[in-house]
Amino acid sequence: MAEQSIAAPAVRAMAADGDRSARARAVILLLSLALVLSIFLSLTSGASDASAVRVLRDWLTGAVPADAALATRDRLIVYDIRMPRVLLGVLIGAALAVSGAVMQGLFRNPLADPGLIGVSAGSSLGAVAVVVLGTTWLAPVTLAVGTLALPLAAFFGGLTVTFLLYVIATRQGRMSVATMLLAGLAIAALAMALTGVLIFMADDRQLRDLTFWQLGSLAGATWPKIGAVAPVIVLALVTMPFLSRGLNALALGEATAGHLGIPVQRLKYTAIVGVSAAVGASVAVSGGIGFIGIVVPHLLRLAIGPDNRYLLPASALLGATLLLLADAVARTIVAPAELPIGIVTAVAGAPFFLWILLCKRGIVDL
Amino acid sequence: MIEAHDISVTIGDKRILSHVDFAALPGEVTAIVGPNGSGKTTLLKALTGELAYTGIVTLNGRNLSTMKPVEAATHRAVLPQSTTLSFPFTVYEIVRLGLIGGCSGALPGEDARLPERALARVDLDGFAGRFYQGLSGGEQQRVQLARVLCQVWAPVLEGRPRYLFLDEPVSSLDVKHQLVIMNIARDFARRGGGAVAILHDFNLTAMYADRIFVLHRGQLAAAGSPAEVLKDELIEKVFDCRLKVGALPAGSVPFVLPQSAA
Numbered sequence: 035m036a037e038q039s040i041a042a043p044a045v046r047a048m049a050a051d052g053d054r055s056a057r058a059r060a061v062i063l064l065l066s067l068a069l070v071l072s073i074f075l076s077l078t079s080g081a082s083d084a085s086a087v088r089v090l091r092d093w094l095t096g097a098v099p100a101d102a103a104l105a106t107r108d109r110l111i112v113y114d115i116r117m118p119r120v121l122l123g124v125l126i127g128a129a130l131a132v133s134g135a136v137m138q139g140l141f142r143n144p145l146a147d148p149g150l151i152g153v154s155a156g157s158s159l160g161a162v163a164v165v166v167l168g169t170t171w172l173a174p175v176t177l178a179v180g181t182l183a184l185p186l187a188a189f190f191g192g193l194t195v196t197f198l199l200y201v202i203a204t205r206q207g208r209m210s211v212a213t214m215l216l217a218g219l220a221i222a223a224l225a226m227a228l229t230g231v232l233i234f235m236a237d238d239r240q241l242r243d244l245t246f247w248q249l250g251s252l253a254g255a256t257w258p259k260i261g262a263v264a265p266v267i268v269l270a271l272v273t274m275p276f277l278s279r280g281l282n283a284l285a286l287g288e289a290t291a292g293h294l295g296i297p298v299q300r301l302k303y304t305a306i307v308g309v310s311a312a313v314g315a316s317v318a319v320s321g322g323i324g325f326i327g328i329v330v331p332h333l334l335r336l337a338i339g340p341d342n343r344y345l346l347p348a349s350a351l352l353g354a355t356l357l358l359l360a361d362a363v364a365r366t367i368v369a370p371a372e373l374p375i376g377i378v379t380a381v382a383g384a385p386f387f388l389w390i391l392l393c394k395r396g397i398v399d400l
Numbered sequence: 401m402i403e404a405h406d407i408s409v410t411i412g413d414k415r416i417l418s419h420v421d422f423a424a425l426p427g428e429v430t431a432i433v434g435p436n437g438s439g440k441t442t443l444l445k446a447l448t449g450e451l452a453y454t455g456i457v458t459l460n461g462r463n464l465s466t467m468k469p470v471e472a473a474t475h476r477a478v479l480p481q482s483t484t485l486s487f488p489f490t491v492y493e494i495v496r497l498g499l500i501g502g503c504s505g506a507l508p509g510e511d512a513r514l515p516e517r518a519l520a521r522v523d524l525d526g527f528a529g530r531f532y533q534g535l536s537g538g539e540q541q542r543v544q545l546a547r548v549l550c551q552v553w554a555p556v557l558e559g560r561p562r563y564l565f566l567d568e569p570v571s572s573l574d575v576k577h578q579l580v581i582m583n584i585a586r587d588f589a590r591r592g593g594g595a596v597a598i599l600h601d602f603n604l605t606a607m608y609a610d611r612i613f614v615l616h617r618g619q620l621a622a623a624g625s626p627a628e629v630l631k632d633e634l635i636e637k638v639f640d641c642r643l644k645v646g647a648l649p650a651g652s653v654p655f656v657l658p659q660s661a662a
Contacts, residue, residue, distance in 0.1 A: 050516065051529035052492025142486045283500055286483055289450045294551065295473030295501035340487035 058344035061337055065351035069124070072358040076120045077112065079362060086112045119255040121264075123361050124354040126252070126320050129267045129312035131353025132274055134327025135334075135345050139281035140305045141214055144335070144390075147328040148313040151199060151218025153192045154324075155225035157310075157317035158248065159232075160191025166232045166240055185263050189314030195221050196306045250323040250376025252361050263315040270312035271350060277305055278342035285340065323376050325383025326353050332390060401425050402447060402476075402563060402594065407455040409442050416442045417453070417618045424611075426561030426594045429585050431605045433598075434615035435639050440598045441481070443615065444567050447596070448478045460560050474503040476563040477551035481571070483544050485532055491543050492528040495519060498550030505554025505562075514553055518546035523580050537572045545569060545581060555593025564588055566597040570604065579661050582608045606630055607659050614638055 077086040089112045092105065130148070137146045137153075148154050164187040168176045176183040198221055203214035233244055280301040283291035292298050316323070330353045331345060338344050360378040367373060404422040408415065417439045424430040432440045446453040449464050449472060457464040459475050467475075477498070485494075495515040498504070504511055519528060522542040527535070532543060545566075552562040564585060570578040578601075585595040586608055599605045605612060606626040614622040614629060616638040622629050635643050649655050 050492060050512075051526075052490035053496075053528075054490065054493070144486065279500055283497055285485055285487055285489065286494075286497065287480070289445075290478070290480060290483060292450065292469050293448060293473060293476075293478040294497065295470040295503075297469050335487060339493065340489055341493060 054339040054341065055344070058338035058341065058348065061334075062344060062348050062351065065348055065355065069351050069355045069358075072355045072362075073120055073124065076123065076358045076362055077116050080111070080116060080365060086116065089113075114257070115255075118257050118260050119252050119361070120358065121260055122255040122319065123252050123358045125260075125264060125267045126316045126323065127326060127354035127357030128271055128350035129316045129353075130323060130326040130357070131330035131349040132271060132346055133309045133312045135331035135342065135349045136274055136277065136281065136305050136309055137327070138331055139277075139284060139342055140302060140309075142285060142287075143215075144332060145215070145328070147325075148192070148309060149322065149324045149327060151215060152195045152222030152225060153199075153310065153313050154317055154322050155222040155229070156195030157188040157192040157314040158322060159225040159229045160187035160189070160314070161318050162229050162232045162244060163187060163191075165244060166236045182262055185266060185315045185318040188318035189266065189311055191225070192314035192317070193307065193310035195225065196310050200302070200306060248321050248376075249374030250321040250379070251364070251372075251374045252320055252357075253372060254319065259319050263319050266311050266315040270308045270315075273304065273308050274312075275343075275346050277301060277308070278346050281305070281342040282340075321374075321376060323357070323379055325379050325387060326357060329383050329386050330356060401461075401561070402457070402459055402596070404443075404447055404457045405455055407443065407446050407453050407457065409439075409446050409451055409453045411442075411451075415618060417446065419455075420615070420618075420620050421623075422447065422613055422620075424563065424594050424596045426556075426563075426592055427589055428610035429582075429589050429595045429597065429608050431597055431599045431609035431612045432615065433600070433602075433605055433612060434621070438615040438638075439618040440615055441567055442618075444478075444565055444596070444598060448472075448476065448565050450478075459563075470501060473501045473551065474557065474562075475560065476565060477548040478565040479541075479545055479548045479567060479569055481567045482537070482541065489532050490528065491519070491524070491530050491532055491535070492516075494532050494543055495528075495546045495550055498547035501551060503557065504550055505552065505557040514550045515546070518549040518553070519543075521549060521584060522546045523577060538574065538577065541569070541572050542577065542581070545584070549584070552593065555588050555591040562593045564593065564595045564597075566595065568598050568600065571600060575656075575658070578604060579658060601658075602630060602635075603657050603659065 085108060089105075089108050134147050137148055138144050140146070161184055164172060164176065164184050168183065172183075179186055199214055199217055202217040203210050233241065236244060280291065280296045280298075283294045283296045284298070284301065286294075288298050331349050334345055334348045334352060338348060357375070357379070360382070361375050364373040364375040364378045402422070402424040404420065407417055407420045407422065409417040420443060422443065432443060434440050442451060445451040447457055449457070459467065459472065464472065492515055495518055498518070499511055499514060504514055506514055516528060519525060522545050524539065524542055524546065527539070527543070532540060535543065548564065552564065555562055566585065569581050569585070573581060582604055585597060589595050589610070599609070609626055612622075612624065612626055612629045613620060614634065621638050622634055630645055632643065632645055635641060635645070
């Protein structure tokens, strides 16, 4: 009997019916491997024939390469072009997917996505305002905060929209998801209209920048840009797993989450600020990349269930992996030119989204 | 104990509860009864801090409005009338959410097994792996009760009694499970905790409640033991229905009382 009681908890915990923790951990391990592989793939492939493996080997062994000029070129390509791009892809893929998962938990709805309900549009508006008005009306701001102006403006744009949504959709402590989605559509339309006004005011050079940027792209990845957004995204990504228990409880409704001991208001504010920060920073450097935030968490819920303790880290891993793969497609499919990555994610994501609506009509319960 | 004094709740410009006094003692099952719209659920929501109220609610001597959610959660668990989910959780995952506060009061190391034991208590053995959304309303209600039981598994924690708040816990259940659930509430009280339940069935109320609070149009109409409260005049006044307590149906009309359960 004594023997049994010592062995029992571990065995029971694994065997408990309906407990998908073990499977979730296995999936997270697999996704980690997939991410490492796709990072390797992204570093080694590209328009040039630069060999990341050789650069890495030379760096590790300290060997002096036979052709010094070629080695220098390769090193530049790998260090200054591919590496920042891969890093940015990882950060943004993770940020978008985790933001989607958190937003869906917060609004208790699998359709909530920063891109759908106007948060991205708000971020775009902030970013476009800085691009177009940065040297005129907003000059004091850009002078004061320097290169941080763009990510900050995108962040406040996203935060403003999220806050508006929250105020409009919440009455007497209850958040109406239908109101939220409708308000999101209206706010997104308004933000896009204002963005349109700004684009109308833009000169030709700004216009081309904006168009490309609005479609979404990782092409502008540089180390300084990463330096500006990485702290924001990393902070948001590190904070959000702490919300997972609260978001799980929130699945039962706000009142019940409160009865379970969750400080619901603080949870909601933290989630909203975190999502706005992550999405705002992402939009600021890479434009609007759609569908990662809705497709990734949904796929993972099918595989490991909706427990946010596993869903959030798994979303980060799968989001990063999918965005790197999408970027690989964007870079190579029309080489030597490249496709905006937002087009790739939309072409793959939109049909998937429709498929969710067709097959899983029951779970999308407004 | 739970004590509420002079509780009033206004929603919008409509006064739902006015000047209600309430008390629930450890060791007892306290029933709240009243017709539809009389303010039963509103009173329960005020007592659990879910709705803003005027007046004072104390939980084991402490003012509820000064307690943080996590503190209140160690003293009491709440079963809502119904709970819908937007994500495909399994039954096990739902019940485990009751352990989120980490104060079940079970022996160290036993928490991992509580979800299964709680499911067995509500007669849902073998349901752990099912999807919550695929269950019937009555089964879902029992899953939620299992979750609530996990939260306050020990009826007494560190010398302080704990409480179950149950909003119509048996309204969607068949007769067997009505008895199962009410026995759980009574057992919880017998072991030193307290249970507060909104009930509709006079017979179940008479059988299980130690004390009854009757609400009528947002006010307290009566309070006391079942024998003191369940009287013809009160039922006619509050429920607008002329019923005779203790009268048997005529002739060969069959009737079945829960008290006859073996």
